Amino acid sequence: MNEPVFHAGTVAVIGRPNVGKSSLINALVGSKVSITSDRPQTTRHRMLGIASFPAGQIVLVDTPGIHGPQNRAMSRVLNRAARGALEGVDAAMLVIEAGRWDEEDTLAFDALRNAGVPVVLVVNKVDRTKNKEELLPFLQKAAEGRDFAAVLPVSATKRAGLEGLVKELLSLLPEQPALYPDDEITDRSMRFLAAEFVREQLMRQLGDELPYAAAVEIERFELDGEMFRIGAVIWVERDGQKAIVIGKGGARLREIGTKARLQMESSFGHKVFLETWVRVREGWSNDEAALRTLGYGQ
Structure with a gap:
C-alpha cells in the first residue's frame, strides 16, 4: 500500500499594505504569530508562520506590504524586506482585497513576475463584498493577462476558503519531509x-x-x-x-x-x-x- 505523499516548502506572502496578509497567516497557522491592526505597514519584519497539516507543511513568509517609492528610511527598509522574502521560496501568494486593484497591487505583482515560482492570487475579505454577483467579474479581471497558478477567494477573518487554499498551496510544494517540527508555529523568539x-x-x-x-x-x-x-x-x-x-x-x-x-x-x-x-x-x-x-x- 502506498504511503500518503507529504509536501513541504516555503511560500512568500506578498501584497500591498493592509490587505490582510498577517491575518491570513494567523488563520492558516491556527495561532497568532503576526500582529494585526487596521493601520498600513503594521508588519515591519520578515518572519515565518509554520502551518502543519496531515498532508504537508507550509512555511509562510510574512512580509511588510509593498508600496511605491518613498523617501523615508523606514519605507525603504520595509520594501527591501518584502522583496527579499522572495529569495529561495517554492511558491508565492499575491494577496489583494476583494473589489480593489490599484497601483500598489500592480507593484506587488511586478515584484513576483520574475521570481520564477508559481503564484496563487488570493482575494481576501470577500465577506465584505455586499453584492456577490460582482465577485466573479472582479476575479476574472484581476487574473486577466497575469499568469497565476490559481485564483482563490477567501476571508481570513471568517476562515472561509482556507481549505481549498491549503490544498492548492501544498500541490505547488516539493515532496519532502517537514522543514520544522509540527509543534513549532514561528521562527521568531x-x-x-x-x-x-x-x-x-x-x-x-x-x-x-x-x-x-x-x-x-x-x-x-x-x-x-x-x-x-x-x-x-x-x-x-x-x-x-x-x-x-x-x-x-x-x-x-x-x-x-x-x-x-x-x-x-x-x-x-x-x-x-x-x-x-x-x-x-x-x-x-x-x-x-x-x-x-x-x-x-x-
Missing part, C-alpha cells in the same frame, strides 16, 4: 513576539497619532519561576509623542501594557509581569543605522 505585542497595541490605539513614529525594544526578558518578567521600551521621536503614548495620568500607557500583557500570557502560557517605559530618540525612523539597532532590515 518569545522575546521578539513580546515586542510585537506591545507595538500592536500602539498601532491599534494610537495609529492615527503615531502611525510610524514608534518602535519597541525589549530590555529585559526573564523567566522567574512560572512568571515572565519583561521590560519594554517604547521609542518615539519627539517629546509630544511621548506625552501621547503616556496619556493623561499614565492611562494610555497602562492600557497598552495591560492589553499587551494579556496577549503575551495567552501566547506564552505563563503569567507575565510587564513594565513599559517611553523614551525619545529623534529621527530614528529616517535613519537606517538607527533602524538596524532596533532590529529593522536584518
Whole structure:
C-alpha cells in the first residue's frame, strides 16, 4: 500500500499594505504569530508562520506590504524586506482585497513576475463584498493577462476558503519531509513576539497619532519561576509623542501594557509581569543605522 505523499516548502506572502496578509497567516497557522491592526505597514519584519497539516507543511513568509517609492528610511527598509522574502521560496501568494486593484497591487505583482515560482492570487475579505454577483467579474479581471497558478477567494477573518487554499498551496510544494517540527508555529523568539505585542497595541490605539513614529525594544526578558518578567521600551521621536503614548495620568500607557500583557500570557502560557517605559530618540525612523539597532532590515 502506498504511503500518503507529504509536501513541504516555503511560500512568500506578498501584497500591498493592509490587505490582510498577517491575518491570513494567523488563520492558516491556527495561532497568532503576526500582529494585526487596521493601520498600513503594521508588519515591519520578515518572519515565518509554520502551518502543519496531515498532508504537508507550509512555511509562510510574512512580509511588510509593498508600496511605491518613498523617501523615508523606514519605507525603504520595509520594501527591501518584502522583496527579499522572495529569495529561495517554492511558491508565492499575491494577496489583494476583494473589489480593489490599484497601483500598489500592480507593484506587488511586478515584484513576483520574475521570481520564477508559481503564484496563487488570493482575494481576501470577500465577506465584505455586499453584492456577490460582482465577485466573479472582479476575479476574472484581476487574473486577466497575469499568469497565476490559481485564483482563490477567501476571508481570513471568517476562515472561509482556507481549505481549498491549503490544498492548492501544498500541490505547488516539493515532496519532502517537514522543514520544522509540527509543534513549532514561528521562527521568531518569545522575546521578539513580546515586542510585537506591545507595538500592536500602539498601532491599534494610537495609529492615527503615531502611525510610524514608534518602535519597541525589549530590555529585559526573564523567566522567574512560572512568571515572565519583561521590560519594554517604547521609542518615539519627539517629546509630544511621548506625552501621547503616556496619556493623561499614565492611562494610555497602562492600557497598552495591560492589553499587551494579556496577549503575551495567552501566547506564552505563563503569567507575565510587564513594565513599559517611553523614551525619545529623534529621527530614528529616517535613519537606517538607527533602524538596524532596533532590529529593522536584518
